[in-house]
Amino acid sequence: MKIDRRKKDKNDSTCNICLDEIKLSKDHVPPKGVTGGADVVYSNWLGQKLLANQNPRLQQSQSGFYFQTICSSCNSRMNRGDSFLKELSKSIIKIIESPLIIEYPLTVKTRPNAVIRAILGHLLASKRQVDSMVFDDLVRPCLQDYSLPIPKDIHLYCWIHPFQKTFIIRDLCMQISKEAGFDIDNISHFHFLKFYPLGFAITATPEFEGIKNLDNFHDYPLEAEGEFKLNLAPINSENWPHDAEYRDFLAFGKTGADGLTAKNK
Numbered sequence: 001m002k003i004d005r006r007k008k009d010k011n012d013s014t015c016n017i018c019l020d021e022i023k024l025s026k027d028h029v030p031p032k033g034v035t036g037g038a039d040v041v042y043s044n045w046l047g048q049k050l051l052a053n054q055n056p057r058l059q060q061s062q063s064g065f066y067f068q069t070i071c072s073s074c075n076s077r078m079n080r081g082d083s084f085l086k087e088l089s090k091s092i093i094k095i096i097e098s099p100l101i102i103e104y105p106l107t108v109k110t111r112p113n114a115v116i117r118a119i120l121g122h123l124l125a126s127k128r129q130v131d132s133m134v135f136d137d138l139v140r141p142c143l144q145d146y147s148l149p150i151p152k153d154i155h156l157y158c159w160i161h162p163f164q165k166t167f168i169i170r171d172l173c174m175q176i177s178k179e180a181g182f183d184i185d186n187i188s189h190f191h192f193l194k195f196y197p198l199g200f201a202i203t204a205t206p207e208f209e210g211i212k213n214l215d216n217f218h219d220y221p222l223e224a225e226g227e228f229k230l231n232l233a234p235i236n237s238e239n240w241p242h243d244a245e246y247r248d249f250l251a252f253g254k255t256g257a258d259g260l261t262a263k264n265k
């Protein structure tokens, strides 16, 4: 049976954000404005990379990749954040594609709080079922009421992802650092959204791979201007850090195994 990983199971019409039973709309991940809305080919991340399947089954999606999992009100609430995310991405692309020598960290002006909410919203939308995982329950309120701060118990990390391949991975448990071994305190729950030119990780750990977290923007005014200081990832690979090469321990349930990679056609 062919599984369409973009849509919910047939009878489920619950919005992943507000939990209303309602007609669901298409949420493009990453937003169309960021990618230009080109047709994409996509495949299962787990099959392609972790199981070293050299011939993954490719599916196609016209005008970008989308999930039909959230209602139109929750979807449109993210529009402002998406427009700032688009501006941020464009500024970074302009710098990294210029012939000049780049000095890191790149300092780029953006509207951090709105951008972070857009990323959280797209990650909640990136699941074919409504879930009550800790992350989902924690962020639902601040995605419905933008006057609420982003919860302190989640931490966002952002870096430059200079690769064309998009990764959308939810609910992956893995080591916070490979060097710290198998100690239970070294395992955390992660979500990744990576697309050209940005990588985002969301997790419960306040320190991750020397990347500065974005915690100081959690209760920042929604559309106030702020600066992202961005480095390249510590390891220059499109598969960093959620790959067996960089972690000795990775665990996932159905949603983790549903993770996707996508590329423009």
Ligand SMILES: [Zn+2]
Residues within 6 Å of the ligand: 015, 016, 017, 018, 019, 020, 070, 071, 072, 073, 074, 075
């Ligand atoms: Zn909704």
